[in-house]
Amino acid sequence: MNMKHKIAKVDVHLVSYPIIKNFQDATRKVETIGYTIVRLTTDDGIEGFGVTYHEVGGEATKELILKNMNPRLIGRDPFETEVIWQDFFCYLRGIGRKGLMFCALSAVDIALWDLKGKILNQPLYKILGGSNNKIPVYASGGWTSYSDEELVVEVKEMVDSGYNLVKFKVGVDCGRNINRDVLRVEKVRDAVGPDIGIMLDANNCWDAATGIQFANKVKHCNIIFLEEPVFADDIPGLSRFKKGTDMPLATGEHEYTKYGVRDLVLSEAADVVQTDCTRTGGITESLKIAAITQAWNLKFAPHAMENIHIHLVSACYNALFLERLLMFEEITALIYRDCPVPDKGYMYIPDKPGLGLTLNMDFIKEKEE
Ligand SMILES: [Mg+2]
Incomplete structure (x- = not known):
């Protein structure tokens, strides 16, 4: 060779x-x-x-x-x-x-x-030390611009297509109406039943106090985590959020490098770290980020780009699952010739060299x- x-x-x-x-x-x-x-x-x-x-x-x-x-x-x-x-x-x-x-x-x-x-x-997951297990994946969509009915329909479609983990947006009316948000979450929970894992994403819209209020009002809906309830750079605010509720806090899609994640964990400002290897510094940096989350006994759940992250998640024992943004499905299926698709809530790593994808x-x- x-x-x-x-x-x-x-x-x-x-x-x-x-x-x-x-x-x-x-x-x-x-x-x-x-x-x-x-x-x-x-x-x-x-x-x-x-x-x-x-x-x-x-x-x-x-x-x-x-x-x-x-x-x-x-x-x-x-x-x-x-x-x-x-x-x-x-x-x-x-x-x-x-x-x-x-x-x-x-x-x-x-x-x-x-x-x-x-x-x-060799496939990338092997080089990283992972094994070819099936990897759980959740469906991610449910925009705040949807009517209640559109939201319920989309989440039910996720479930009908085999997902048992779903995530949708909260923060309707630009985050000014948490009671409406609570109602929407209740409607979705009623529609999908008790066995579907629900995650919520507030996309940076609240301050810590509002995030805490919302989290405590929606607790009875059994939520896996609330994502970015507070502006991503407001690390003290994320930390205050965690002190006011026992709802697990996910954040990190807007965080970069091991230094950003260091600050998150030192401030006790995350339970689930969601950096994105296509933005935070690649595979090289994501391995270090994952190691930091392991050292702090946190969960790692990389943001989006499931076809790239599948290798990383395979190699990180504290990684929870992959995120599949429905918004990206169409373009992703056109960019790659052989993109793996979820099957009953799981994805399977392509056993081909490198990323295992063909442009x-x-x-x-x-x-x-
Ligand atoms: Mg998000």
Whole structure:
């Protein structure tokens, strides 16, 4: 086997997709979603890819990778994920401590891990130390812009299609009416019965006191966790929330790197940490984040991008499950040719090298911006 591999080519593709449906949560309306796809090719023609995704800012991420990261990737050994991550962390530190810079680094890092798997001819979960168990997955949708009836119908559809874990949005009227939220949760609980696991997502809409009030009012509906009841950067507020209710607190989809997660756990501001490896710094950083959550005996439940996270969840014993955002189903099924789909609330890891996914380059090139 050739032991020396060098990155010879970096390609970046941006695919965006308008959202015409009425998808609004407590704090924003979704108008566009899209993927930024990084393809790294070695000097002997082996290709790995990684992704990040966006509602806004995909163009900037693409430019950052092409203009600033590309020259520093050419000639590198793809196995040096740790060194390459640290190089970019230092090189780009002045322009991004969170946000788009880390979206770019995440996509590059995931591509490196995919490439390692392709070169070694091993699935990523094996390289990470996981096993090919079936992984629980929950359905995620139920926007605050829905009428009560639309909400109940969508959640019932999730259950009818085999999910026994569901998540939907709270924070109607931009978070100004928690009594309506309680009513909506009660309606869903009545409709799905006692055996379906329900999670709620408030998308940053309340202060700690309102979040506590809501959590305590909705307790009788048996909720697995409440997500982002407080602005994600209000770590003291998240901590106050936890002191006022025994409802488990999930947060972290807007947190970046091990440093962000360190601050969350030191402030006792999460029970379930939900970082997203396609934004927080890739596989390299997510392994460290998962280790921090293990050390604090917290749960790890990565946000969205279930086809990427499936490998990570397989390798983390304190990981709960995957999240499947219904909003992303259509574009994801077009981006990949062979995307695994849930079966009765579980996903099965593709036993193919790397991420085990094949890009649909015909679709990507047709839609590319
Ligand atoms: Mg969320």
